[in-house]
Amino acid sequence: MIAELGLAALWLSAALAVLQMVSGALGLKIGDQRLAAFAAYARPAAVVQAFLAVLSFGMLLWAFAITDLSIKLVATNSHSMKPFIYKLTGTWGNHEGSMLLWVAVLALSGGLLAGLERRLKERTMNATLAVQGFVALGFYAFLLLSSNPFERLPVPAFEGSGLNPLLQDIGLAIHPPTLYIGYVGLSVAFSLAMGALITKQVTPDFAKVMRPWVLFAWVFLTLGITAGSYWAYYELGWGGWWFWDPVENASLMPWLAATALLHSVSVLAARDALRTWTIMLGVLAFSMSMLGTFLVRSGVLTSVHAFAVDPERGTFILVLLGLYIGGSLAIFAVRAGSIAEGKRFSATSREGALVFNNVMLSAILAIVLLGTLYPLLTEAFDVRVSVGPPYFNPAGAIFAIPMFIVMAIGPLLRWKSDKPVRIKLELIILALIVVGAIVLIAVLGDYPVLPVLGLALAAALGVAAFLPLRGRKISRTPLATWGMITAHFGVAVSLFGMATESAFTQERLAAVAPGSTEELAGWTVTLDGVDPVAGPNWTAIEARLSASRGGEEATLLNPQARNFWAPSQATSESALITRWDGQLYAVIGDTAGLDADGNQRWQLRIWWKPFVTFIWYGGLLISLGGILAIIGRVRVDLRRRKAVQLGNERRADKALLDQAATPPRAEPEPV
Amino acid sequence: MALVVFALIAIVAAGLLAAWTLRNQANYFYLPEQMTASPPAVGQAVRLGGMVQPGSIATLPDGVTVNFTVTGNTESTVPVRYSGILPDLFVEGSGVVAEGSLGPDGVFLATNLLAKHDENYVPRELEGLEGHQAADYAADTTVGIE
Numbered sequence: 094m095i096a097e098l099g100l101a102a103l104w105l106s107a108a109l110a111v112l113q114m115v116s117g118a119l120g121l122k123i124g125d126q127r128l129a130a131f132a133a134y135a136r137p138a139a140v141v142q143a144f145l146a147v148l149s150f151g152m153l154l155w156a157f158a159i160t161d162l163s164i165k166l167v168a169t170n171s172h173s174m175k176p177f178i179y180k181l182t183g184t185w186g187n188h189e190g191s192m193l194l195w196v197a198v199l200a201l202s203g204g205l206l207a208g209l210e211r212r213l214k215e216r217t218m219n220a221t222l223a224v225q226g227f228v229a230l231g232f233y234a235f236l237l238l239s240s241n242p243f244e245r246l247p248v249p250a251f252e253g254s255g256l257n258p259l260l261q262d263i264g265l266a267i268h269p270p271t272l273y274i275g276y277v278g279l280s281v282a283f284s285l286a287m288g289a290l291i292t293k294q295v296t297p298d299f300a301k302v303m304r305p306w307v308l309f310a311w312v313f314l315t316l317g318i319t320a321g322s323y324w325a326y327y328e329l330g331w332g333g334w335w336f337w338d339p340v341e342n343a344s345l346m347p348w349l350a351a352t353a354l355l356h357s358v359s360v361l362a363a364r365d366a367l368r369t370w371t372i373m374l375g376v377l378a379f380s381m382s383m384l385g386t387f388l389v390r391s392g393v394l395t396s397v398h399a400f401a402v403d404p405e406r407g408t409f410i411l412v413l414l415g416l417y418i419g420g421s422l423a424i425f426a427v428r429a430g431s432i433a434e435g436k437r438f439s440a441t442s443r444e445g446a447l448v449f450n451n452v453m454l455s456a457i458l459a460i461v462l463l464g465t466l467y468p469l470l471t472e473a474f475d476v477r478v479s480v481g482p483p484y485f486n487p488a489g490a491i492f493a494i495p496m497f498i499v500m501a502i503g504p505l506l507r508w509k510s511d512k513p514v515r516i517k518l519e520l521i522i523l524a525l526i527v528v529g530a531i532v533l534i535a536v537l538g539d540y541p542v543l544p545v546l547g548l549a550l551a552a553a554l555g556v557a558a559f560l561p562l563r564g565r566k567i568s569r570t571p572l573a574t575w576g577m578i579t580a581h582f583g584v585a586v587s588l589f590g591m592a593t594e595s596a597f598t599q600e601r602l603a604a605v606a607p608g609s610t611e612e613l614a615g616w617t618v619t620l621d622g623v624d625p626v627a628g629p630n631w632t633a634i635e636a637r638l639s640a641s642r643g644g645e646e647a648t649l650l651n652p653q654a655r656n657f658w659a660p661s662q663a664t665s666e667s668a669l670i671t672r673w674d675g676q677l678y679a680v681i682g683d684t685a686g687l688d689a690d691g692n693q694r695w696q697l698r699i700w701w702k703p704f705v706t707f708i709w710y711g712g713l714l715i716s717l718g719g720i721l722a723i724i725g726r727v728r729v730d731l732r733r734r735k736a737v738q739l740g741n742e743r744r745a746d747k748a749l750l751d752q753a754a755t756p757p758r759a760e761p762e763p764v
Numbered sequence: 765m766a767l768v769v770f771a772l773i774a775i776v777a778a779g780l781l782a783a784w785t786l787r788n789q790a791n792y793f794y795l796p797e798q799m800t801a802s803p804p805a806v807g808q809a810v811r812l813g814g815m816v817q818p819g820s821i822a823t824l825p826d827g828v829t830v831n832f833t834v835t836g837n838t839e840s841t842v843p844v845r846y847s848g849i850l851p852d853l854f855v856e857g858s859g860v861v862a863e864g865s866l867g868p869d870g871v872f873l874a875t876n877l878l879a880k881h882d883e884n885y886v887p888r889e890l891e892g893l894e895g896h897q898a899a900d901y902a903a904d905t906t907v908g909i910e
Contacts, residue, residue, distance in 0.1 A: 330849075452771045456778035463782040478792050481863075483809055488785045492778065602848060604827020665849070682849030685827030694827050696849050 096164050096243040099152030103193075103243075106145040106200060107233035110226045113138035113203075117223030121216060121291070132215070135222040136207040142229070143204025150184075150197035153242055157184040160253065166190060166242050168250035174630050175255065182265040188406070189242035191269060195386070196232045198270075198277040202306075203229060206281050212302050213285075214294055221288030228280055231413045239409050258631065258657040258664050264324030272317030272344055276382040278310025279351060286375030287421060290428045295368045300361035301730070303375070305723055307358055311351045312719035318344050319712030330665035330680045332700045334594070334708055337485045342465045343385030346458055350378035353454040356447050364508055366435035366444055370451070376425060380418045381458070387414050388465070439510040446503030453496035460488045490543055497550045500584070501557035504577065519560055526553045540596045547592030554585035572725025580718025587711025593704040601699045604685035606692040614701035616642045616677055618650075623681070623695055631657045633666070636681040636695065640670060652681040675703035796836035799866070806868050812842060813861040821856055834860065834872075846874040 113135050120132025153166075157180050162168045170187045171180055185191040203225045210218065236242070282303055289299045321344065326334040335341060354374040360367045387410040438444040464480045471478050501523055505516045513520070530549035534540060558581040562570065601613045610619045621637040633655040639647035652668040670677040682696030793811045794804065804810045814834035821832040829847045844862050854860060854877060862874035 448770075452774045455771070456774050459775055459778040460782050463779065464786065467786050476792075479811055479863075480786065481809075484785050488781055491781060492774075602828050680849060682828075686823060686825075696828055698849055 095152050095156050095161060096245060099149045099156070100241070100243040102145040102149040102152065103196075103233065103237060106142045106149065106196075107230065107237060109138045109142040109145065110200075110230040110233055112226075113142065114223050114226030114230060117219045117221075117226060120219030121223070132219050135219055135226075139200075139207035139222055139225065140204045143200045143202075146197045146200035150193050153190060153193055154181060154184050156243075157181060157190075162251070162253055163246055163249035165244045165246050168246060168253050170253065170255075172253040172255040172630065175253075175261070176629055178263070178266065179261045182263075185269050186265055189236070189240045191273070192232070192236055192240055193242045194270065195273050195277060196229070196236055198273050199229050199232060199280055202274075202277055202281050203284075206284075206306070210302060212298065213288075214292070217288045217292045217294045217299065219288075220291040221284045224287040224291075225281065225284040228284065228417065231416065235406075235409050235413065239406050255630070255657070258655065258662050261630075261657075262324065262328055264320065264328060268317060268321045268324055271313050271320060275310050275312075275314030275317050275351075276347060276385065278306060278313060279347060279379045279382050281306045282310060282351075282354065282375050283379035283421070286372045287424060290372050290424060290432070293428070293431055295361075295372060295432050297362050297365045300358050300371065301726075304355075304358050304362055305726060307351060307355050307378075308719050308723045308726070311348070311355050312716045312723070314344070314348045314351055315712060315716045315719065318348055319709050319716070322712070323709050326705075327667050327669060327678075328664075330667045332598075332600075332667075332678050332680075332698075332702070334705070337464070337480075337482055339465050340389050342461050343388045346461055346465075347378055347382040347385055349454050349458040349461070350374060350381045353451045353458075354378050357451055360444050360447055361435070364436055364438070364444060366438055367448065368432050368435045369429050370448075372425065372429075372432075374451070376418070376421045377455075377458075380414075380421075383410075383414045383417060387411060436509075438508070441506065441513055442510045443503060443506045443508050446499050446506055449499050450496050450503065453492045453499070456492040457489050457496075460492065461485065464488070486543060490546070494546060494550065497554060497584075497588070500581065501550075501554050504561045504581070505557075519557075519563075523553045523557055526556060534596075544592040544596035547588055548596070551585045551589035551592060554588065555582060558582035558585055572728065573722045574725075576718045576720070576722030576725060578718070579721055580715045583711045583714025583716075583718055585711070586707050586714055587709075590704050590707030590709075590711060594702050594708065597703045598705075599701045601697075603697055604688075604694040605697045606688045606690075606694045608692075611697065611699065613677075613699050614703075616640055616699075616701060618677075618679070618697075618699055619647075620695065620697060623693075626653065628655075631655045634681065636679075636697070638668070638679055638697075640677055640679075642672075650677070650679050652679045654681050654683070671706060675701060676705050677701055793861075796834050796842045797838045797840040798836075799842050799872070800840040803866055803870075805866075807865050809863070809865055811861055811863050812844065812872050812874075813859070814842070816854070816856050816858055816860050817841060818856045831871075832856075834862065842872050843870070844872045844874050846877055848877075851877050 116131040116134040116138065120129055120135060122129055156164050156167055157171055158177070160167060160171055160173045160175075160180060162173075166187065166189050170190070171183050175183065183190075185194045203222070206225070207222060213221070285299070285303045285306065289295045289303075321341070322334050325336070325341075326332070354371065354377075357367045357371045357374055361371045464484050467480050468478050502516070502520065505519055507515075527549045530552045531545060534545050534548060558578050561574065561578060565574075599614045601611055603611055605611060605620045607620050607622045610617055612618075618638055618640045621639055623634055623636050626633050626635045633653040635651050635653045638650040638652070640650055641647040648670050650668040650670060653666040654663065655666055656663050665680050665682070668679045678700040680698045682698065685694040685696045688694050792804065793813060796812070796814045799812060812834060814836045817833040817835045821830060823830050828849075829845060830850065831843065831845050833841045833843050835841050844864075845867075846862065846864075851860075861878040862872060863876040863878070864872060864874040867873045
């Protein structure tokens with residue numbers, strides 16, 4: 094019953110998406126009253142659809158929770174002996190389930206938009222809902238026609254085949270849902286942009302409606318990427334936090350586009366400039382999240398993280414991708430000419446700085462995109478290449494460095510036009526910090542160029558983030574400004590973590606017999622012993638390490654090399670000690686022969702990664718900044734709405750009073 | 765208008781830069797026979813893919829450095845040295861992709877090994893090789909039985 098209910102709900106949602114699309118589109122006809130009346134159905138259709146799609150996902154969740162082995166998806170991806178939490182998270186640890194989550198989030202955000210948003214002009218809203226319905230319909234078709242999550246097995250399976258052990262981790266509970274909410278939140282920004290474009294309403298009011306959605310999607314993307322990076326860092330046991338892997342790039346590209354969009358939509362809201370540019374970025378951001386879905390889901394690129402891949406479905410997504418991107422670009426081409434140019438501004442103004450960084454972000458996006466797709470391109474000519482850090486790091490840095498410099502200065506400039514001389518003092522301070530930091534590190538030792546530049550820029554950015562507060566009353570600074578400060582400071586913190594991690598990480602790899610000791614970066618690590626251990630669906634060898642630094646009490650570390658038996662696979666579980674100034678990261682490997690005394694040796698790999706945690710703290714700060722900005726904007730908006738309402742009531746009251754006080758005057762008497 | 769020109773210039777610059785760096789920095793993939801026929805420059809980052817020759821894995825006395833030989837579709841072989849924890853499914857007679865560079869002595873110094881990381885995953889570069897390998901393996905193991 095569960096599966097049938099879920100499937101029925103999904104079909105009904107698809108039907109409602111059609112209704113939403115058609116009635117939204119009919120709402121655009123002004124001339125015909127009867128047709129325009131249909132528009133009334135668009136909003137309820139979106140709301141009910143959201144309810145049904147979420148219900149459908151809930152049904153799948155339920156099937157996984159009780160391990161209903163008569164459903165094919167459950168049988169192929171779950172196992173009755175799996176810990177309960179991983180049974181639940183396993184719902185989206187596979188292709189069909191994750192696409193259903195995608196669609197459920199899409200419908201939910203469409204429903205929220207339809208249910209809550211009252212500021213937009215009704216026509217623009219209709220167009221927006223029509224586009225949203227169209228986007229959703231494509232994905233319903235994809236799910237229902239090519240990847241039905243509720244397919245039954247003719248004979249229920251006796252036992253499930255289990256979930257990839259790398260995915261049996263709490264990271265799976267957090268990473269995909271946050272990332273999907275981010276991806277899909279951008280679809281609302283896309284629909285709004287298309288709606289505004291179709292009805293020629295690219296105005297600051299429209300930007301104010303769009304801004305919270307962009308912020309919302311962007312906060313979740315940031316959180317998703319941060320969580321994913323930390324997950325890969327401790328789960329894969331390689332000690333790296335970013336691999337420039339296609340799947341990682343797939344999440345970075347929408348983030349870059351969304352970051353650019355976020356800033357340009359703010360310019361549009363505040364200054365009525367950058368109209369077409371904002372629309373273009375709205376299209377770009379959603380295209381990138383579609384492309385990301387395509388890259389991850391189609392299996393055209395192999396990757397260390399792509400778990401649920403299927404080449405045939407790739408074609409379907411590619412068609413959808415072409416349809417949406419092509420369609421939106423076509424509308425853009427037709428309509429862009431009719432959007433009047435926004436307000437003018439000079440190059441040295443806050444808008445100028447924002448535009449510069451928008452372009453830099455787009456350039457980095459282009460670098461990442463080309464690097465990600467290049468192996469596909471060369472494969473067509475039968476040359477197999479892989480593109481990695483030696484390409485991405487320097488090529489990205491060429492655009493990232495000017496971007497960070499402008500990011501430090503931009504918020505200090507005034508809108509419209511400004512003279513750099515006005516902020517001479519701040520510029521000198523920042524320049525001194527950068528030069529000072531570079532000189533200091535150069536004196537200390539010989540390090541690669543990029544990390545040194547990164548450190549210097551991080552220091553300058555950290556200070557620059559707080560400079561906009563200069564000359565402001567702290568208590569009267571708007572919350573949105575605090576959001577900007579927090580997010581920019583988060584970028585500095587993150588950059589600092591990345592730079593120190595790449596410049597100062599120390600590593601030790603050795604074959605160690607129990608009882609012997611290794612020294613690394615002031616830490617003393619002793620291997621006390623190695624034992625076999627077992628979990629609910631795995632067995633492992635576990636090392637007992639005691640690590641201490643500077644004469645303190647030893648901390649125990651238990652890295653494991655695990656063997657899962659459903660499916661059969663080996664993974665290594667790293668063990669970490671987190672301190673304020675970094676992390677000690679230990680991995681146990683295989684046996685490594687006997688030492689001189691005939692004791693069994695084990696491979697042991699230890700890293701000391703100074704300030705590596707700052708990378709993720711920075712990510713959290715950036716998200717917090719976004720959340721502060723949303724709260725600040727929404728609060729101001731609600732207050733304004735209330736003020737307007739109060740004003741209207743007062744005016745209405747006054748009109749009534751006036752009416753009551755003075756009897757209706759007759760015609761002015763002729764003189 | 766100036767804005768559009770600036771944006772276009774920056775994006776085109778990014779594209780050109782990307783194309784140029786990609787030509788220099790893309791990690792080219794070599795099969796053992798390609799590497800013996802036209803070896804890459806010493807120190808250039810490349811990938812070497814093939815099968816781990818049965819019986820060739822030897823761990824050095826330090827316990828963490830491993831020497832082994834990679835074979836391809838022909839008789840040519842490339843010796844590889846790797847220091848580190850071996851991937852879980854790194855076994856003799858199975859596919860491997862080694863990232864690293866060729867040393868001056870003709871030994872390929874691997875900085876990272878990508879092995880099959882579960883039963884269903886084959887490094888993309890090795891997809892064509894697997895059949896050949898299976899045939900070889902079958903031939904090898906059935907010789908004695910007949």
